[in-house]
Each structure stands twice: as structure tokens, then as C-alpha cells.
Amino acid sequence: MAEQGQYEELARQLSAIGAVKRDLARVLPHECPPGAAAVLVVLDRHGEMRIGRLAELLAIDMSVTSRHVAHVAERGWIDRSPAPEDRRSRILRLTPAGRELITELSDRYSRALADHLRDWSDDDVRQLSSLLARMRADFGDCRASTTRIPA
């Protein structure tokens, strides 16, 4: 268990990280805002899935996910085929165009990071990724386990 001062410092750093995210977002193509990019990244990473699962992985509400998905579907980057076992759902899958785009996005993100983090060792980058993943998991676990009592 860390001291309060350490938590306050971490809170400050988390708040400030928005600037980095905004810088990164600037490398995205015009038609592909960060929310749309996130959808493509998750589909590329985890394969085809329904919207509910996507929302879970993105840790945002399904209503928001639905809009991002509509955006990328309208542009032909994913297709939505009927789910065989549940006609309420559709299966989301990257199209060839989507796969091309996600490759381009990965390149741009990587180039931007490599450019700014010139002095970072492979281990530095790995360590930061790993700590962020762990933090996210520790928050997510709690979200899942907390019994929500409706007002």
C-alpha cells in the first residue's frame, strides 16, 4: 500500500496524460476519429465479435459503441453479418478495407510514439504498457465485482 502523496502524484499524472493522447490522435486520418480507430484496433486484436462484447473490451457504454460501429460500418471498414444464434445481434468483422486501414493506423501510431519516445528503451516501453494494463485491470475488476444498487 502506497502513501497518500504517491496517489496524489499518480492522479496528477493521469490527468495530464490527456495531452499525450490528443497529440497521438492528431496522426489519425480525417474520416477516422479516435473512437472509430479504437473499434478497429479491438476488432483487429480480438477478432470478430458482437457489439456487447466490443463495448466491454472498450470499457464504454453500448450506446456509444453502437455509434462508433455505425461510423466505421458506413465507411466500409467493417461488415455486420447476422448472428446465427441470436437475431438481435450481428457479428462485426473487419473488411479488407478495414484491415488496410488498421495497418495504416498502427504504423502511424507507432511512428508517432517512436518519434517522441526516441530515448526510451524497449524495456521502458514494455514496463509502462504493463503497468497501464495492470491498472486498467484492477479498475475493471472492481467495476465488474461492484454490486450496483440502482437509486
Next chain:
Amino acid sequence: MAEQGQYEELARQLSAIGAVKRDLARVLPHECPPGAAAVLVVLDRHGEMRIGRLAELLAIDMSVTSRHVAHVAERGWIDRSPAPEDRRSRILRLTPAGRELITELSDRYSRALADHLRDWSDDDVRQLSSLLARMRADFGDCRASTTRIPA
């Protein structure tokens, strides 16, 4: 220099960190949205300053900063006294009420983090803070040094 795959992983983690920030934001009092809280945190951390300097430290545009500042000033958490040497500027300073609030905010942030990161050692927390600070600095340096060529 790290490999491309490591940068892609970092990009994913950065994208996903929004969920943690939103969870943290939920502990804030109703009248104090995250942008307002950030203003108070910086003033508490760095002492009185003008808006321009505040915008720099927050790494957001001055126009945005101006609105956050108006919000906290309207609620009596800061005062704006005339800058003695430049009548275009005012000096922003926490009021006693603002100082009370920032103490409350720090407590809430710390409690939330301590609650979720129960298993983290002091060193884990310190290391994550330090890596985030370094990343922010490496991005910020570039922003400052890049010559912006207007289109």
C-alpha cells in the same frame, strides 16, 4: 529504441486508460468537473500564476483554460487580482474555500486509487507516475520545439 509491436501495445493501453480516468472522475463533487479540478490542482501545486502559464502547465489551449478558470472563479474557489505589471493579465490564486476544496479532492482521488490499487506497492505506484511524467515531458518537449508552419 523499441520494436513496433511494443509501440502498438502502448498505443492500445493509452487508448484504454480513458476508462480509468472516467472512473476517477466519478468521485468529484457535482459542481466540480474534471477540468475545474485540474485548475485547482495546478494552482495548489505551483502557486499563483496567470492564465497563460496555467494553460501551459495544463497543456490545453488558453481559450479552454479561460473557461475552466471562469467556472472556478464563479464558485469562489479562486480570485483574480490585477497583475501589477501587465493590465491585460490577472493573477489567479486559490481562496480559502478553494484550498478546502482541493484538500477534499486530493483525499477523494487518493482514496479511490488506494481502493482500486490495493495490491500495488509504493514502488509500483511511484514507477508508473514516473514513467507517465517522462512520457508527458518527451511529448511536451517536442511540442515546444516543433516549429509550427501555418498552412
Next chain:
DNA sequence: TATTGTTATACTCTATAACTATA
């Protein structure tokens, strides 16, 4: 003429709630 701030406008992201269709 250049700089400090403010305001108007527009865009993106997000959540809540109401609604449709299917289980």
C-alpha cells in the same frame, strides 16, 4: 504591430433513458 485573454462556434467523446426487436 504583437500579445494576453475572452467569446463564439463546432467537433468528439461519454452516459442516461426511452424505444424496438428478439429471446
Next chain:
DNA sequence: TATAGTTATAGAGTATAACAATA
């Protein structure tokens, strides 16, 4: 009746550009 997804609405954050006052 419960669940998957969509849509409408509203709130928060941000940037750009036009504008005011002062340097």
C-alpha cells in the same frame, strides 16, 4: 419478462478563429 442493440438528448472537453484591451 429479460436482453441486445439503437436513437435521442444532454453534459463535458477540446480546438480554431474572431475580437477586445493593453503592451
